[in-house]
Amino acid sequence: MNFPILSIITFLPFVAAVIMLVMPANRKTEVRGVALATAAIDLLLAGWMYAQYLLGDLTGYQFIETYNWLPALGITLKFGVDGMSAPLVLLTGIVMFTGVLISWGDDDKHVMSGIQDRPREFFAFLFLLAGGVFGVFVSLDLFMLFFFYEIAVFPMYLLIAIWGWVKTREYAAMKLTLYLFIGSVVALVGALAMYWTQYQNTGVLSFDMIQMESAGFSAAFQYAWFLPVFFGFAVLGGIWPFHNWSPDGHVAAPTAVSMFHAGVLMKLGAFAALRVGVMLLPEGAKQWSWLVMSFAGVAVVYGAYIAFVQTDMKYMIGFSSVSHMGLVVLGVSTLNHNGLVGAGVQMFSHGIMTALFFAITGMIYDRAHTRMIPELGGIAKVMPFATIGFIIGGLVSMGMPGFSGFIAEFPIFMGVWEEQWLLAVVASISIIITAAYIMINIRKVFFSPMPEKLEGHIGDVTVLDKVAIATLSFLMIVIGVFPAVMVPMVEKGVENILRLLGGS
Amino acid sequence: MFTSQIFASILPEILILVLGVLILIVEPFWKEDQRRNAGWLTAGGLFAAIIISLLFGQPGEPVSVLGGMIRFDWLGFFFKILFMFAGAATALLLMDHETAGQRGEAYVLLLASLLGMNLMAVSSDLIMLYLAIETASIPLYILAGFLLADDRSTEAGFKYLLFGTLASTIMLYGFSLLFGFTGTTDLQKIAEVLTAGTISPLLAFGVLALIIVGLGFKLAIVPFHFWAPDVYQGSPTPVAGFLSTASKAAGFAVVVRFFFVALPAFAPSWTLIFAALAAITMTVGNLLALTQTNIKRLLAYSSIAHAGYALIGVVAFSQLGAASVVFYLAAYIATNLLAFGAVMAFSRVTGLEDVTDYAGLSRRNPLMGLMMLAAFLSLAGMPPFGGFVAKVFVFAAGVQANYTWLVVVGIINSIIGVYYYLNVLKYVYLYRMEGENEEQHPVPLTRPYTIALVVLAIGVILVGTVFAPWFSWSDAAALNLF
Numbered sequence: 001m002n003f004p005i006l007s008i009i010t011f012l013p014f015v016a017a018v019i020m021l022v023m024p025a026n027r028k029t030e031v032r033g034v035a036l037a038t039a040a041i042d043l044l045l046a047g048w049m050y051a052q053y054l055l056g057d058l059t060g061y062q063f064i065e066t067y068n069w070l071p072a073l074g075i076t077l078k079f080g081v082d083g084m085s086a087p088l089v090l091l092t093g094i095v096m097f098t099g100v101l102i103s104w105g106d107d108d109k110h111v112m113s114g115i116q117d118r119p120r121e122f123f124a125f126l127f128l129l130a131g132g133v134f135g136v137f138v139s140l141d142l143f144m145l146f147f148f149y150e151i152a153v154f155p156m157y158l159l160i161a162i163w164g165w166v167k168t169r170e171y172a173a174m175k176l177t178l179y180l181f182i183g184s185v186v187a188l189v190g191a192l193a194m195y196w197t198q199y200q201n202t203g204v205l206s207f208d209m210i211q212m213e214s215a216g217f218s219a220a221f222q223y224a225w226f227l228p229v230f231f232g233f234a235v236l237g238g239i240w241p242f243h244n245w246s247p248d249g250h251v252a253a254p255t256a257v258s259m260f261h262a263g264v265l266m267k268l269g270a271f272a273a274l275r276v277g278v279m280l281l282p283e284g285a286k287q288w289s290w291l292v293m294s295f296a297g298v299a300v301v302y303g304a305y306i307a308f309v310q311t312d313m314k315y316m317i318g319f320s321s322v323s324h325m326g327l328v329v330l331g332v333s334t335l336n337h338n339g340l341v342g343a344g345v346q347m348f349s350h351g352i353m354t355a356l357f358f359a360i361t362g363m364i365y366d367r368a369h370t371r372m373i374p375e376l377g378g379i380a381k382v383m384p385f386a387t388i389g390f391i392i393g394g395l396v397s398m399g400m401p402g403f404s405g406f407i408a409e410f411p412i413f414m415g416v417w418e419e420q421w422l423l424a425v426v427a428s429i430s431i432i433i434t435a436a437y438i439m440i441n442i443r444k445v446f447f448s449p450m451p452e453k454l455e456g457h458i459g460d461v462t463v464l465d466k467v468a469i470a471t472l473s474f475l476m477i478v479i480g481v482f483p484a485v486m487v488p489m490v491e492k493g494v495e496n497i498l499r500l501l502g503g504s
Numbered sequence: 505m506f507t508s509q510i511f512a513s514i515l516p517e518i519l520i521l522v523l524g525v526l527i528l529i530v531e532p533f534w535k536e537d538q539r540r541n542a543g544w545l546t547a548g549g550l551f552a553a554i555i556i557s558l559l560f561g562q563p564g565e566p567v568s569v570l571g572g573m574i575r576f577d578w579l580g581f582f583f584k585i586l587f588m589f590a591g592a593a594t595a596l597l598l599m600d601h602e603t604a605g606q607r608g609e610a611y612v613l614l615l616a617s618l619l620g621m622n623l624m625a626v627s628s629d630l631i632m633l634y635l636a637i638e639t640a641s642i643p644l645y646i647l648a649g650f651l652l653a654d655d656r657s658t659e660a661g662f663k664y665l666l667f668g669t670l671a672s673t674i675m676l677y678g679f680s681l682l683f684g685f686t687g688t689t690d691l692q693k694i695a696e697v698l699t700a701g702t703i704s705p706l707l708a709f710g711v712l713a714l715i716i717v718g719l720g721f722k723l724a725i726v727p728f729h730f731w732a733p734d735v736y737q738g739s740p741t742p743v744a745g746f747l748s749t750a751s752k753a754a755g756f757a758v759v760v761r762f763f764f765v766a767l768p769a770f771a772p773s774w775t776l777i778f779a780a781l782a783a784i785t786m787t788v789g790n791l792l793a794l795t796q797t798n799i800k801r802l803l804a805y806s807s808i809a810h811a812g813y814a815l816i817g818v819v820a821f822s823q824l825g826a827a828s829v830v831f832y833l834a835a836y837i838a839t840n841l842l843a844f845g846a847v848m849a850f851s852r853v854t855g856l857e858d859v860t861d862y863a864g865l866s867r868r869n870p871l872m873g874l875m876m877l878a879a880f881l882s883l884a885g886m887p888p889f890g891g892f893v894a895k896v897f898v899f900a901a902g903v904q905a906n907y908t909w910l911v912v913v914g915i916i917n918s919i920i921g922v923y924y925y926l927n928v929l930k931y932v933y934l935y936r937m938e939g940e941n942e943e944q945h946p947v948p949l950t951r952p953y954t955i956a957l958v959v960l961a962i963g964v965i966l967v968g969t970v971f972a973p974w975f976s977w978s979d980a981a982a983l984n985l986f
Binding site for chain 2: 021025068069070071072073118121143146147148150151153154157158161162169170174177178181182185186188189192193195196
């Protein structure tokens with residue numbers, strides 16, 4: 001067995017969380033240092049893993065590690081990544097690193113950026129969340145996938161409820177937790193049913209997902225269980241009509257948690273729905289793809305429209321996430337090559353883009369103490385670096401060629417066109433609406449004259465913030481200009497899914 | 505003939521008895537203010553007893569010893585270890601209780617009850633079973649009413665006594681009928697006679713009902729739960745913790761052995777009865793817990809609900825079902841003792857017991873905040889704590905046995921549970937003490953609490969992450985039944 005890179009990536013955040021929790025509470029700088037170092041190491045490892053997969057021209061599941069965990073019930077700690085999950089592991093590394101950067105926390109009372117209150121607990125819970133997310137992306141064992149999935153849910157509650165926006169945090173945190181918990185336990189029943197049915201069919205007692213692909217589930221079984229499993233997970237992907245928790249959660253969460261939530265956590269839902277729902281129950285996916293497709297179509301247009309009418313920047317981005325995640329699910333529901341490739345790239349692209357949006361919104365809020373679009377203006381003069389970042393994010397969001405958004409959205413629309421051209425036409429309305437709200441927002445917030453109230457109160461972003469913005473912007477442009485750094489990899493993951501779907 | 509096997513089979517009980525007598529002998533020689541040291545002695549002694557039992561008392565193939573009174577197998581052995589672990593933790597938690605912990609009798613009573621529970625886990629004869637249940641119960645009646653100056657405690661003790669004796673009389677009546685129908689008191693022989701099938705279903709149902717009433721009281725399942733909240737609230741907190749964990753688990757040990765071994769012939773009817781009871785217990789327990797403001801009452805209703813989850817494993821009536829019950833109880837004992845321990849440590853310093861009083865605890869004592877976090881998230885069934893894996897196992901057993909509807913009820917209930925458990929954590933982590941600076945109101949932990957809580961918290965996390973050894977023990981225990 002080679003260097004156990006995936007288990008190190010996954011367990012390092014947990015170890016760091018424990019280390020931070022035993023450190024003295026008043027050593028804030030040291031705690032932040034440990035957090036940043038851990039995040040940097042994890043990012044490097046994830047990048048190295050990604051580069052290996054890409055440059056080594058690997059296919060299928062790689063970096064596989066297997067440890068027997070509970071042989072009596074066939075539970076193994078089995079890790080591995082394929083073309084679908086490797087970009088998401090990298091994405092998590094990036095969001096974790098930039099999230100730590102922008103949460104660093106200036107103890108200067110005038111700025112109030114980042115996290116000043118109990119940073120030790122904040123970073124520890126954030127890292128528990130990150131570890132859970134890594135775990136889901138790399139798990140090839142259904143039980144372990146659930147294990148990590150639930151680990152990723154509960155720190156969200158604490159992070160939002162403790163460090164969130166005072167006005168809505170309790171409500172939003174409880175709503176989010178209950179939605180996600182309900183979704184996951186519904187999916188859990190489906191998973192247990194799959195486990196026992198596999199045992200009846202093949203006599204094998206195992207949660208190994210690669211093994212389950214050939215468990216021979218009957219068509220009737222797949223029709224019945226696809227919906228609970230797929231939608232149970234897709235709740236976390238923000239699928240309409242179960243998206244309601246998501247914008248509320250975004251708005252209430254502290255900046256780094258918003259970044260995690262929109263950037264990574266929603267991918268967790270879409271990814272698990274794809275891996276467990278579509279890949280293990282392919283017949284069910286074919287049967288119900290029309291339903292998923294229509295829900296996703298509604299999400300795309302409806303999310304964009306609701307984002308358009310928002311006056312709170314965080315709500316706007318929150319609903320735009322619903323719209324963009326709708327595109328991911330739409331891509332998945334096509335069950336064809338183009339749609340799935342687009343969905344895979346969109347997960348990465350949207351993760352980076354929305355993390356950037358939330359980071360910059362958080363920076364503005366820390367300084368202006370408001371996120372209401374009508375009350376803001378003239379930010380470009382005082383925060384030029386952040387402005388450029390926001391514009392780049394906006395261009396990605398609109399799907400402009402030359403940026404990662406185009407690489408992701410174009411194949412999705414092609415895929416949808418192949419299945420149902422009318423829906424592609426309807427969904428493309430969302431691009432126009434998106435362009436409209438992004439541009440209106442940029443004009444008002446960044447380039448209109450600054451209201452007198454704010455004059456003289458707003459300073460520029462910190463160096464750490466700039467590093468975060470630059471990292472995220474850079475990645476979106478790289479993928480837009482050189483799609484070869486990601487698309488071929490996702491295609492390999494898609495090949496495997498298409499094989500399971502019967503080569504359609 | 506007194507062979508080494510017989511000696512091994514009752515080795516833990518011998519050690520407990522020696523320990524109890526030792527405390528009785530040395531305690532009068534200690535000064536008043538040193539008597540709490542009996543807690544160190546009890547905890548240390550029980551810890552040593554666990555080690556010695558693990559080294560020399562492990563069972564091999566299941567055998568009946570002492571004239572068929574006792575079954576020496578893994579099921580009983582694993583439960584004994586669990587009980588002694590719970591007893592040791594309770595002794596540590598008792599030490600700093602200002603009245604109960606300062607008197608040696610409390611520890612002796614605890615050990616006496618523990619002795620009874622150990623015998624409950626291994627009895628394979630109706631007479632032995634009844635004696636064991638009484639041995640376990642009577643010291644607990646006294647312990648519940650131990651605070652003479654406190655009316656609530658007196659009420660708790662008396663209420664527990666009245667309900668307890670009534671339930672055990674009803675159960676005894678059931679036992680006597682069973683003996684009358686089968687002509688034997690040995691569980692295995694009862695099974696043989698019943699399988700031959702000469703008893704009318706109606707009579708069988710009556711016998712079942714009587715026995716379920718008696719055991720239902722021990723498990724505190726709905727509708728035999730009415731005593732639990734009052735007794736938990738009134739008795740000294742460590743005793744309440746012991747009642748809700750070890751005593752409940754002992755009830756489950758009897759249920760599993762009695763119904764799986766003696767009554768497989770009636771399995772279709774009793775699984776159905778237990779399924780209905782489990783569904784009602786979970787739902788009522790959780791719904792009533794929602795409205796509680798006193799944390800001990802909240803934990804009382806939550807522990808009622810947890811008996812319901814564990815019953816799903818009994819309903820499954822399979823090897824995995826039995827194993828999942830045992831595993832569930834192991835996780836639950838550590839978790840609930842941790843919760844009660846934290847509550848005890850908090851109320852010792854502040855004298856307060858309402859959920860709202862926990863505001864700002866994570867600032868007043870960050871370690872205790874984390875303990876509460878571990879305990880309540882484990883109760884809610886979140887990984888990486890024991891409660892998650894335990895729930896998944898009982899649910900898996902339920903789905904396997906085609907009781908999917910019951911699993912769905914269980915899942916809806918865990919969602920309700922998440923709500924009120926998180927609500928407590930909201931006070932611990934989110935809210936602040938009104939108009940006070942928390943740093944000036946620390947909640948210090950004394951040494952016994954620190955030891956007990958840290959060990960329990962590590963236990964909760966170990967059960968939830970490295971679950972293979974515990975599960976294989978549970979599985980070995982279950983294997984002996986089939």
